Amino acid sequence: MTVTDELLANAERYAATFDKGGLPLPPARRIAVVACMDARLNVYGLLGLAEGDAHVIRNAGGVITADQLRSLAISQRLLGTTEIVLIHHTDCGMLTFTDDEFKESIRRDVGVKPSWAAEAFTDLETDVRQSLERIRLDPFIPVKDSVRGFVYDVRTGRLSEVK
């Protein structure tokens, strides 16, 4: 039995008591959250989100790349969100390597390097600011009145805003 099979059994239990079948497509709270994929960062639990509240966009690092700009443009232009929250976190895997090292290790293994940037970083707050700036510089995201960035502390469960 794989872990996938175990999670599917959990999904059967979720469906058995499901009572949120009437929710509309646009997020009720009109907000999009961009966060790291890290397993310890429970975005719903942390922000007190319920089904229907917010778009949740996640990737390695919570960094802003073309695909997050695409998702945010769709979120705002087609589904009416107007606020953006960005969350990086302490003890992030992206602090443990460099793009050059990682891509060279892939080249040694596979024979070629991927064409993408790995987006590793050395300082959390600097990278939050850079990701916020990538959003601010993007011409296709229309609403930027509330674009705020945070660092989540995986030891304390606490969010700190990056100014």
Added chain:
Amino acid sequence: MTVTDELLANAERYAATFDKGGLPLPPARRIAVVACMDARLNVYGLLGLAEGDAHVIRNAGGVITADQLRSLAISQRLLGTTEIVLIHHTDCGMLTFTDDEFKESIRRDVGVKPSWAAEAFTDLETDVRQSLERIRLDPFIPVKDSVRGFVYDVRTGRLSEVK
């Protein structure tokens, strides 16, 4: 008071009772989930995940683009995950437009089109299969023994596997 401020108040409450400060960086269940950003899709609730269990990668559509391949390569190569679950869902916003329409509407608004593909789709199961195939064809993701795709029904809370 913005919605962001309200979510920050929720985050204070989360931190006040936080008791998961000792979790390691690699996901305990060694699995990565890729899902749509849709507000009604509560990945933690649906799959019964707790803090520390799984990488969660999300974007508009739950489609596989370069950034999800990057995140999955980091997840497997640096943080030891070995299974992948992909989740699209019914009533998805990506079913409501075409790339051409959306990009033309942006051009009319901003003056230029974004260089990214919007990744809209017309059939859920076909797009799940395409996203699974993008993972299978990627040379940089090493472990592909368990890569499975599902459609989540937002009316019933039920997951159906796409074979």
